[in-house]
Amino acid sequence: MKHETRDRFAGVKLSSPTKVLFDQQGVTKADLAAHYERVATRALPFIENRLLSLVRCPEGQTGQCFFQKHGGKGFRDEVKRETIVEKDGGRAEYLYVDNLAGLVAGVQMGTLEFHIWGSRIDKLERPDRLVFDLDPDEGLDFADVRQAAVDVKERLGAMGMETVALLTGGKGIHVIAPLERRVKWPLVKAFARGFAKRMASEESDRYLAQASKAKREGRIFLDWLRNERGSTAIAPYSTRAKPGCPVATPVSWDELETLQAANAFHLEDMADRLEQPDPWAEMAEWRQSITRKMLAAVGADADVPAL
Known part of the structure; x- marks a missing residue:
């Protein structure tokens, strides 16, 4: 795959843009930011304004990773925060994004997976x-x-x-x-x-x-x-913190019959895939x-x- 050379995406400047996050394919932080830039039109309608849980791997896919669902220090302002009442009655701060800059800011913090709530923050108690x-x-x-x-x-x-x-x-x-x-x-x-x-x-x-x-x-x-x-589920078009940099990919029911694995699509497949009709278009x-x-x-x- 051709590697990205830029260090700024959607106004967010990456530190160490050439840092390799997926060893097998040499996918860098800049490559990952470019992926979200590429898929934003299709991905953001499913991600924006939902509370998130993140899988962060600051040293890359082969390094130590951790699951983060509450707000913490270090995130840029493009990653938004929402305080909600939890099931036990306590209050806690969660993260969400509302545009591409938020996704890139997540990448900057070593996020390799975005997991989404089943509802949006404006109607948190009514899932969609x-x-x-x-x-x-x-x-x-x-x-x-x-x-x-x-x-x-x-x-x-x-x-x-x-x-x-x-x-x-x-x-x-x-x-x-x-x-x-x-x-x-x-x-x-x-x-x-x-x-x-x-x-x-x-x-x-x-x-x-x-x-x-x-x-x-x-x-x-x-x-x-x-x-x-x-509870959360992996976001459509999110990468996974697994070898080869697979991507959670929407497919049509007809196409599914022809596929041989749940990790059939990887980062380098997305450009060609986005040139094809959206398999979920009718859902709107x-x-x-x-x-x-x-x-x-x-x-x-x-x-x-x-x-």
Whole structure:
């Protein structure tokens, strides 16, 4: 890949722009900033004005990394801060960005992964996305994960809910349904839990709905836990802190059938990919929400207050 020579992006000057962050491909800090500049038009609508958790690796992917969800010292002003009331009643400061400069400022601080909340800061209690993370046992092939994603898609589709697919850049797939901001976190969580439990009970040889490594052998965990207040999921077009600099990449359902791995796309693939039609373009037109009928269909209608 051709390496970036600039040291300033969106008005943010990088220190040590030639510092290598991904050894395998020689990806530098400037290369990473250029990536977010390249994907900003598609990525920012999913990232901006959401609370973030960051995976920071100041010495690069092979160095020590840490997960940061609260605000801290050292970030530039382009990384914004929001104080919220947490589940235990305490108050804590979180981070968010609202433009490309914020993403670049995150890169400047060694951020290799951006993880997003399922709601935006202006309506924090009303999520706008439902996410199922399909997390396979290590012994399964990617074909099994692909089929699981299609199964989730078809089951949700039968209830009237449209979905898109995201290759996580790790080993799984996220099946995502955009939501209108009508209902609050407890209802979304109850539906996600009920859906996963119902699917796992009907196909217990293939799926489980609990985060148990011991019980996962030969099965896929339908991770519904992303759908509660404070949980996060990898942002579309975020790099992953893994060898080769894979990128969490939106794909179409037709394209998914042809792919062989959840880390099929890497930093150097993005320029060509962005010249192709946006696989999630139609999602902007969808208007959908979780209904009483959907809750009843998964046996969760008694778990939440009235809509």
